[in-house]
Amino acid sequence: MPNAKIIPPERILPTVGQNVGIINFSSKVNLKFWDVGGQESLREMWSEYYTNSHAIIFVIDSTDKDRLLDCQKALSNIVTDDLIEGIPILMLANKQDVEGAPGKLEVEDIKEIFNVIAEHLDARDSRVLPISAKTGDGVQQSIEWLTLRLERNKSNRPPIYR
Numbered sequence: 001m002p003n004a005k006i007i008p009p010e011r012i013l014p015t016v017g018q019n020v021g022i023i024n025f026s027s028k029v030n031l032k033f034w035d036v037g038g039q040e041s042l043r044e045m046w047s048e049y050y051t052n053s054h055a056i057i058f059v060i061d062s063t064d065k066d067r068l069l070d071c072q073k074a075l076s077n078i079v080t081d082d083l084i085e086g087i088p089i090l091m092l093a094n095k096q097d098v099e100g101a102p103g104k105l106e107v108e109d110i111k112e113i114f115n116v117i118a119e120h121l122d123a124r125d126s127r128v129l130p131i132s133a134k135t136g137d138g139v140q141q142s143i144e145w146l147t148l149r150l151e152r153n154k155s156n157r158p159p160i161y162r
């Protein structure tokens, strides 16, 4: 994103509380993000956010095959919660910049696995997109996808006007 703040990798620590960020997507649309921790012990807090969320972004480490099953379980728990009924879910296959890691998953494989979970979501929009948080590749497209879905889901979850 052109106006995004870059945080040096050595300053990124596991999230324990929450990080809040705002992206001014256009003159009319501001997106507010709550970045919450993914550690097992912190997951029970996720549902606290559901009623006030307009979308969920689920970030997957594409270089870590061993944690895929864990990701699947976590995502299944999210999508079966009634509190998020109808809201778009974007799954990001992150770390696409890493070449040739032994445990790396192809985006196609990630899509296949996560689409099986997403199939259970009635009319809800969901998508797996490749990104690199490090290089920024794919981030713009992901935000565009999401913004379009938020627009579509406006009557179900109206935006907050300020």
Ligand SMILES: Nc1nc2c(ncn2[C@@H]2O[C@H](COP(=O)(O)OP(=O)(O)OP(=O)(O)O)[C@@H](O)[C@H]2O)c(=O)[nH]1
Residues within 6 Å of the ligand: 009, 010, 012, 013, 014, 015, 016, 036, 037, 038, 039, 059, 094, 095, 096, 097, 098, 131, 132, 133, 134, 135
């Ligand atoms: N190469 C590469 N490294 C990344 C990328 N995204 C994150 N990392 C690195 O991966 C490590 C973990 O990143 P975090 O952002 O802490 O991961 P997280 O999913 O937020 O972890 P929790 O806060 O515990 O949920 C850090 O060392 C990051 O610098 C990426 O796209 N490419």
Ligand SMILES: [Mg+2]
Residues within 6 Å of the ligand: 013, 014, 015, 035, 036, 037, 038
């Ligand atoms: Mg984090």
